[in-house]
Amino acid sequence: MNATYKDVKSDILSKITSGHWQPGSLIPNEIELAETYGCARATVNRAMRELADDGLIERRRKAGTRVRASPIRQARFDIPLVRREIEDKGAEYRYSLASRSIETAPDWLRTRLQLGQGADALHLVCMHYADGDPFQHEDRWINLEVLPQARDADFSQVGPNEWLVSTIPFSTAEISFSATLADRALAEYLACDTGAPLFTVERATWFEGDANTFVRLTYRPGHRMTTRY
């Protein structure tokens, strides 16, 4: 019987964990490994890709593949729509638009999204509730140069996140996690004490090189974002 990619992966893994292949050392190329395991090169390739994704080996086109000196663990987080996040908990989702205005993009936003001087942006402040309790506060800016149709979009019923997903489905994003203190406004939105520590996600997204939106999502106190890897 031929070796499956799982057999190959597990054998390579044991060579690394046993120290047979030392951190930093070069490992045989795919053609050699395919011969060793008596399997197709594509099988070895899949095993190697998973080991690379797991942060155990480092593949370089010309320099070959090495065992990582210190493995990089990668954690993957699903970033679902907030509606889905809430409904997956079995709670009822409710959305509310707190404010909507067209503003000249402030300097920090122009810098962040590389917008021109005097660029207009749509500024939306929204709340997302789970079973009637505040769950997430959304402070969103949309680049009107790239998304002029946002001027006329109705955000009173559907949140900008869902609107964006259906308008510009795919994009690259920069995301960052941090902690922030509840100021008076946030404390009021999230029904918590001023000075409470809040988990915050910031995300800027681009579509084909143009920034389309920047959002700061602030969660109710005690929120945890969890994943397994």
Next chain:
Amino acid sequence: MNATYKDVKSDILSKITSGHWQPGSLIPNEIELAETYGCARATVNRAMRELADDGLIERRRKAGTRVRASPIRQARFDIPLVRREIEDKGAEYRYSLASRSIETAPDWLRTRLQLGQGADALHLVCMHYADGDPFQHEDRWINLEVLPQARDADFSQVGPNEWLVSTIPFSTAEISFSATLADRALAEYLACDTGAPLFTVERATWFEGDANTFVRLTYRPGHRMTTRY
């Protein structure tokens, strides 16, 4: 010329973004797609795997593959050793062990790691500095049933993270991000005000089904964890 997996991926992508394949709809199976594109089934498979990883399609063994109703964005975060995180910023890394003790695992830890009644755990409190400034506070528990050699390990020079990586290189982990307030002890360690909002990472890791460690990492105020996807 045969279609590459990138051609296939990009064509499927455009069918989805253009709405030709609607959210929720079933898409042709790999054999049919391979015929359509005149390429190997493995080529289609690779394209489909990437589209699934990107959160655009949902593959079920028997039910077939569907366009996701709402795409799940996945963010991947590298979890490097703190030494590397600091040195990558061009700063000088310094480690210090604040306390070390063998304790009966407290109830919350036993629950979290599924340890037996009366299990012993090694409790370490450490600090990691960047150019002499506090960077990260580490509150670590090591399961001595699984890792008895930790009793005699010297953590005065090398942090438990590096020791664990070299002792148990591979494991599954549960990781969660949250925000916490600096209490007096943390404020002293991190040289910040009591009540400052701090970004916190908690991680429990298992090796072949046994929990080996639980750690709470608390970063200096203002710390951001950023990635692009």
